[in-house]
Amino acid sequence: MNRSTPTGQGGPSLSRLGIPLILVVILSMLGALCIGRYPLAFVDILRFLGALIGQVDMPAREYDTLFNLIVRIRLPRVLAAVLVGTSLATAGAAFQGVFRNPLVSPGLLGVLAGSAFGAALGILLGVPWAMVQMLSFAMGVVAVAVGVGIAGLFGGGGIVMMVLGGVISGALFTSLLSMVKYVADPYNQLPAIVYWMMGSLAMADLGQVGALAVPILAGMLMLVVLGRPLDALTMGDDEARAMGVPVRTIRYTIIVLSTLISALTVSLAGMIGWVGLIVPHIARLLVGPGNALLLPTSAALGACFLLGADGLSRTLTTTEIPIGIVTELIGIPAFLLVLGRARKGWL
């Protein structure tokens, strides 16, 4: 954990940190299952789990109530929070490495703007919710393709061109989004678009979370595997190449994987900001900048961060606060704290 221990590039320490990280996530999930309008004790959860596998006797009515509350209502959003938090934090950490800039977030190349436009378009067209989600995912990917394509037009696999391409693409899809908002019906469609953009885990259902978990976890694992060449990439293109790293291949692979998992989470939960920016910083303070360790740590902390934010969004007031608002409200002071501690590294 400590930067002053001689852990090399993190080879041995990932094996040491892996289990604690997973434990922290599981404990956070159990904690999140307890929180809500109808608070549960930790023991209740354990008793229910015991009853579920037939080891604990429990009255049928209590079992039904708990089943409803835990499995039907809370579990989907807890799992959704884990998926969304891990992928946004991992994608954010990977993007910060690829673009050699700790102030970058997963939306840099326009994926969020594209997804927002896609979802808004779906709501405007009145298509079924699953189609809205698919449009959102597809437009997120298209927006990044446009950004990278613009960079390519100007001869650039270089990161400055890509950032500029992403800015242009983001602006394009933001203006398209404004257009959709302008023509949307102000009584039904416009509020739906606005709420979607605030982010919510309330729409998550178990089947969908399960289906998305496979590609998201696969993408994250691949990103973690790319941690070592990503370290070399942060030193500069020429240096990484001279160390035997196929720079373009690695960079494009990381961009594609990050884009895919970000767009998938956005299609699941709408816009949830700040996770991808703030969590990698906290992880870097804990385990240092080596990506082989930073990426899995960011993944675990991202899950915890979003579980916490979702807990707050469900309990702060009687009606649920959109989670995107919560992550912003806690993200800003957290970021200020991190800035104070991390300043010597890069400012």
Added chain:
Amino acid sequence: MSEMALSASDIRHAYRGTAVLQGASLQLRPGEVVALLGANGAGKSTLLRILLGLLKPGGGEVRLAGRPLADYPRRELARQLAYVPQVHSTPFPYTVRQVVTMGRLPNTGLFAAPGAADLAAVERVMVRLNIDRLAERPYTEISGGERQLALIARALAQGSRLLVMDEPASGLDYGNQITLLELLRSLAAEGYGILKTTHHPDHALAGSDRVATLQDGRIIADGPPGDVLTAQGLSNLYGIAVEPVCLPDGRLVIAPAVDRTGPRSPHSPDKEKHAPIRPLRQF
């Protein structure tokens, strides 16, 4: 010629139609320090990138051990030939050990964690360069000289016998510059071949076996320092008057021939940036 030599012949390159290199040829063998001199914009960096296989030349060919550079898989090349960039900083506070361990990438493969042998190799080069005491310090917080050593250690960790260095002395204080020259000499004595660019004729004179000068896209001189770094050679290269001065013990140093009485001999305007050394009494 030794087996592991790096050899560039008749390299030509142009950026957007402007010729930078027009038939440059240069060799680097294990066990020697070669200094590459040239004015700003002469194409030193371009030649370096081509020699490293980072840039495909518009014409000509680079061979390593007789085999064209383009035929080498990137990883194999990285085990033979390493790049030491100018001292820089990074946005992320990697420890010195992490930076040096990155050099093991061509040996471990891209995805495998460094094993015991790799970590031992890292330790060895850090001890060799006397930076093991800095191992856990963030690379972003050590001095420029220490960073340069970390970058050299990273190159050594690659296991390459040939090192290409871009102005290794830039950004170092005077003492560190001299220490670096001595380090490069001793590395050459251990069998490393070192090609470095430099802006200091004195460094080339004192620390290298051979000096090559790049002008107008060609290597116009290549030979022992004393033969290349003559008053005539240097004034051709930089467009200013210099004079080699012989010290009492026989060593040579290069001194700018500043005219203390008035304006110096005219020179072409594009060399202006090297020129304005005014006589002291004007101040």
